[in-house]
Amino acid sequence: MTPLIAPSLLAADFARLSEEIDLINDSDADWLHLDVMDGRFVPNITFGMLLIEAVDRLCTKPLDVHLMIVEPEKYIEAFREAGADVITVHYEACPHLHRTLQQIRATGAKAGVAINPHTPVQVLDDILEDMDLACLMSVNPGFGGQKFIYRTLEKTRVLREMITSRNLPVHIEIDGGVGLQNAQAILAAGADVLVAGSSVFKADDPRDAISRLKACGRESILV
Ligand code: DX5
Ligand code: ZN
DSSP, rough: OEEEEEEEEGGOOOHHHHHHOOOOOSSSSSOEEEEEEEESSSBOOOOHHHHHHHHHHHOOOEEEEEEEOOOOOHHHHHHHHHHHHEEEGGGGTTOOOOOOOHHHHHHHHHEEEOOOOOSSSGGGTTTTTOEEEEEEESSSSTTOOOOOOOOHHHHHHHHHHHHHHHTTTOOEEEEEEETTTTTTHHTTTTTEEEEEEEEHHHHSSHHHHHHHHHHHHHTTTOO
């Protein structure tokens, strides 16, 4: 299985944004991951639709927009218009998650649900049919460059079993602390999308880091 690789722009050099995006365009990356933070759902603030709209004009890869914001339902259409291809909301921020997922799909975007490290995957049981992607946070959301929480591997295995037993086409994306040191274990556990910020943009050769992450999927067949 060849995984999808979604480098996270959070770790890029924003003073050289167009060069960083050129690098992504010219790499094996499948998606570009964009972390929107509001200073309320998470203790950090990043960027909104204005920047995403600019990135969309430069980037040839689908935009994977991770909304770490309260009341995301207020902004779904605006993020779609800015260029989002996948829109992921947090389970913990959505009291009417089913409605919010329908709202995302109605825009034509793929609908994702992210869960924090303390949230069990079983909460997704009654919503799996209504989503295209489950994002398991393997760090506490808010910052790049944190350490991978290894409990995520067990959560991945359980969720993969839930998805496979119902024969659903739901991606499992792992976000936070992902790099060459753990990618193979993550893919072997059943994930198929890897978000990678620091391990790509802080690497000496980011393109090579992306290619090597992608190759981990081929190797995981052997283990
Ligand atoms: C964390 C973000 C991640 C972050 C990952 O809140 O959701 O997408 O950019 O960065 P690394 O790969 O550096 O942990
Ligand atoms: Zn993210």
